[in-house]
Structures are given as structure tokens and as C-alpha cells.
Amino acid sequence: MRRLDGGPKRVVVAMSGGVDSSTVAGLLAEQGHDVVGVMMKLYDDSNAQDGRAGGGKSCCGLDDVSDARRVADRIGIPFFVGAYADVFREKVMTPFVDEYLAGRTPNPCVRCNDDVKFSALLDQARKLGADYLATGHYARTEVDEQGRVSLWTGRDGAKDQTYFLAGMSQEALQRVVFPLGDMTKDEVRGHAERLDLPVASKAESQDICFVPDDDHGSLVEKLAGDRARKSGEIVSLDGLRLGQHRGIHRYTIGQRRGLGISSPEPYYVVGLNPETAELIVGSREDALGQGALAESPSWLGEAPSPGDALGVRIRYRHGSTEAVVVQLSEDSMSLRFNEPQQAVTPGQQLAFYRGEQVLGAATISKALDASALRGLESSHV
Numbered sequence: 241m242r243r244l245d246g247g248p249k250r251v252v253v254a255m256s257g258g259v260d261s262s263t264v265a266g267l268l269a270e271q272g273h274d275v276v277g278v279m280m281k282l283y284d285d286s287n288a289q290d291g292r293a294g295g296g297k298s299c300c301g302l303d304d305v306s307d308a309r310r311v312a313d314r315i316g317i318p319f320f321v322g323a324y325a326d327v328f329r330e331k332v333m334t335p336f337v338d339e340y341l342a343g344r345t346p347n348p349c350v351r352c353n354d355d356v357k358f359s360a361l362l363d364q365a366r367k368l369g370a371d372y373l374a375t376g377h378y379a380r381t382e383v384d385e386q387g388r389v390s391l392w393t394g395r396d397g398a399k400d401q402t403y404f405l406a407g408m409s410q411e412a413l414q415r416v417v418f419p420l421g422d423m424t425k426d427e428v429r430g431h432a433e434r435l436d437l438p439v440a441s442k443a444e445s446q447d448i449c450f451v452p453d454d455d456h457g458s459l460v461e462k463l464a465g466d467r468a469r470k471s472g473e474i475v476s477l478d479g480l481r482l483g484q485h486r487g488i489h490r491y492t493i494g495q496r497r498g499l500g501i502s503s504p505e506p507y508y509v510v511g512l513n514p515e516t517a518e519l520i521v522g523s524r525e526d527a528l529g530q531g532a533l534a535e536s537p538s539w540l541g542e543a544p545s546p547g548d549a550l551g552v553r554i555r556y557r558h559g560s561t562e563a564v565v566v567q568l569s570e571d572s573m574s575l576r577f578n579e580p581q582q583a584v585t586p587g588q589q590l591a592f593y594r595g596e597q598v599l600g601a602a603t604i605s606k607a608l609d610a611s612a613l614r615g616l617e618s619s620h621v
Contacts, residue, residue: 242381242389242417244372250274251417252365253374254357255311255319257304259439260376262311263428264419266435268374269315276368277312277319279305280361282328282449310438322364324356331355333450333463340460340489341467343512344587347556348448349404350601358412365415372417377401379598380421381413389413391540391598396424403556406591406601407538457490464489472517474501477510477526485519488512493607494527494583508583529584529607531566531576539600543568544592551593554581554604560593566616573602574616584608 244251253265255277269275305321312319332351339346357375365373378394379402391413394400408416420428432440451459461468470487482501485491491498495509499521508527511520532554537543544550544565551560552575562578575590584607592599608616 242383244268244271244273244417248272248274249371250276250369251372251374252276252278252361252368252370254361254376255279255308256376257307257311257439257442258376258444259432259437259442260378260420260428262308262376262437262439263432263435264374264376265311265317266315266437267419267431269317270435275315275317276370277308277317278361278364278368279308279319279321280324280328280356281305281321282324282356307439307442314437315435322361324360327360328352328356336456337460337463339587340456341464341514343488343514345492345585346587347404347589348450350407350589353404354407358408358416362412362415372415374417374419376420377405377418378420378423378425379405379418381416381418387414388541392421393593393596393598394418394421399425402598403553403589403591406540406598407589408540409538410540413540457487460489461487469517472519474499474519474521476507477520477522482507482521488514488517488519491519492583493585524582527583528580529577529582530580530610531563531574531608531613532581532584532590533572533574533605533608533612534590534602535572535605537568537570537573537600537602540598541600544599550575550599551595552577553591553593554584555588566613572605574608574613576608576613576617 251268251273253261253275255261255265265275265277309319332348335351336346336348362373378396378399380392380394382390382392391402391405393402429440468487468489472485472488474482474485476482491509491512493509496506499507501507507521508524509519510522510526513520546565546568548565550563550565552563553560561581563575566574566576584604586604586606588604590602590604592601
């Protein structure tokens, strides 16, 4: 694992008020580094739609700011709260709404990492004269003889967060460190207790930080206003009109529950048409994808070639599956899965692996069936 050798460094720690980032700050300070704690304020009165800026149960509320400040005081480091509401609204919240209205399912945590934490916050760390930005992600990095940094899964497989980091640039990886990558969660809490941090036993936040009660549909409607069409028809693949839905932004590919359809066999969402406001449903088999078309691929090292086999995760907490690259360009790529995958969802990130090493990422555009894959493969020959 990459270590901060060569004497004390100036390190900005992205603090959230949770046990992970607090332990990072404590350990780096204990090692003699010049540590500065920074917390991103992601909300102001115009985008704190649900009062979370005033102290909800997710990260970045007033309680979390207070916790982070208490940790900084305990370990004796300076602590600042940075205003990132404008960039967060532009780069995360607005695309979140737009994607749902377009019938896609976004991953705002990926966008926040790529466009806020490892962009705007990293720039702020540079302005503060920091050598590195440190976060509490469970991931590992290594540096080769040429100085190139590679990204690897965290030792604690249950906590590994490389899915959210797979779209990082090599430039960002050069300046970011993940001190918890070789630790388990229990070991992290043990360090927090040893350092007498006031958040050592604090519970983790599981939901998206700006979505109250995990109800993304209501938030989209609040932010989108009249742009959010709140009803439409549920249609089967064979054209049956089965009922009404509450707005396509409330559904995602592969969803089974909450459709309100009475049927001997369960229906699954297999398509979302924003132009007609139709929710398209089919069988579980209809929701399987043989492959995927993806956009904006990025690579931490050398790009693969058509025919190469990769490990791929199609969403967080989804085990890695094997896939073969069918086509690849700077703007797009297509893959064939070795085994059909349930709910290949447009808008979600694909994270690519070779063993424990993270290779890169892309965003799913659409699932591909066997016929579409044959057409792509024949055109590539």
C-alpha cells in the first residue's frame, strides 16, 4: 500500500463527522503530518430542500459539522468548513434530477467524487499548500517505478468502495491517499477508540446525503416542478395496458415492487420512455441483459482492446462478473457478459477490474440483448 514517506507532509483530510474520516485525521496527525481538516458544506437555503443542512440523519448536517469540529479539537488540528453548495448543485443535484426525468438512474455519489471531492476540494487542498488530500474511503493505491499510481480494492471486502472511485483520473490519484485501505471496519473503530475520538461509536449513514428517507421521487418532483410528469401508462412488452404509474422518475430498471399490478406472474420494469411517459414491464427474463453499451469510458492506465476479458461491477454491492470488450472508442464501448445480468441500468456506473486492481469506469447507456450483440460483433469483424 502507498505510504507517505520522506518526512512529514501537509495533508488536507476530507472530514464528514463520521468515524472513518475522523480516524484518518487522527492517524495522520499521530504520524507527525501537518493535518488540516476540511468539511464540505454542500447545502445552502436554495438546495437544502429537506432541512438536512439543519441536521438530518445523513452526512454534512449541523450535527456532523459539530462532530467533525470536536474531533479536530481532540487531535489538535485546524478545521474549516468550505462552501461547496454551488458546485454541488451544478455537478450533482441538477444532473440527478435531469437523469431521472430522462428515464435513467443516476449515481450521485460517483458524480460527487469525480466532480466535487476530487476536483473542487482537491483544488482547495492545493491552495492550502497541501501535498495530499486524504479521505476515509476503503481503497488501496500503489505507485510503480515510473511514479504511476494504481487503484486496488480495500482489504475489507464488505467495505470496499472502489466502485465509487473507478472514474478517478490519474492526475487526481497522484494527489489522493486512502489511509484505511488495509484496515477492516472493526480495526478502524479500534483506532478511533484508542485515539479517544468522540465519534468512535457513531453509526454510519447509509442513504444519499441530499435525499430524505431515500425518497428520490418526491425530491425530483420538488426540484423539477412542472417538468416532472407524475403519471403515465404501464405497458407490457406485448402491448397490454396494465395500469397507471406515478411518474417514470419513481422507477428503475429491474424494479418489481411498488408497480401496483395484479398478475399471476411478477412483472419487472424493463424500460422507461420519457417521451410517452410509458413504464414498460416484462418478465424477469426480459429484465436480463446479455451485454451493455456504455458511454464516456475512462482508464487509470492503458485501455483494454476488443476481445479482452475484464471483471465488471454493474452497480455498488454487486459482485464482479466477467465480461468481454466487444467495441471500444474514446466516447463509448460495448461489452458481452459471460452470464446474463439482472437490471443493467442506464445511468449507473460500470467499474472495471482485473483481479483486485481497478482499471477504469464507464456509464451504462443501455442493456444489450443477444441480437444487438451479434450485430455489434459482426460489424467489428
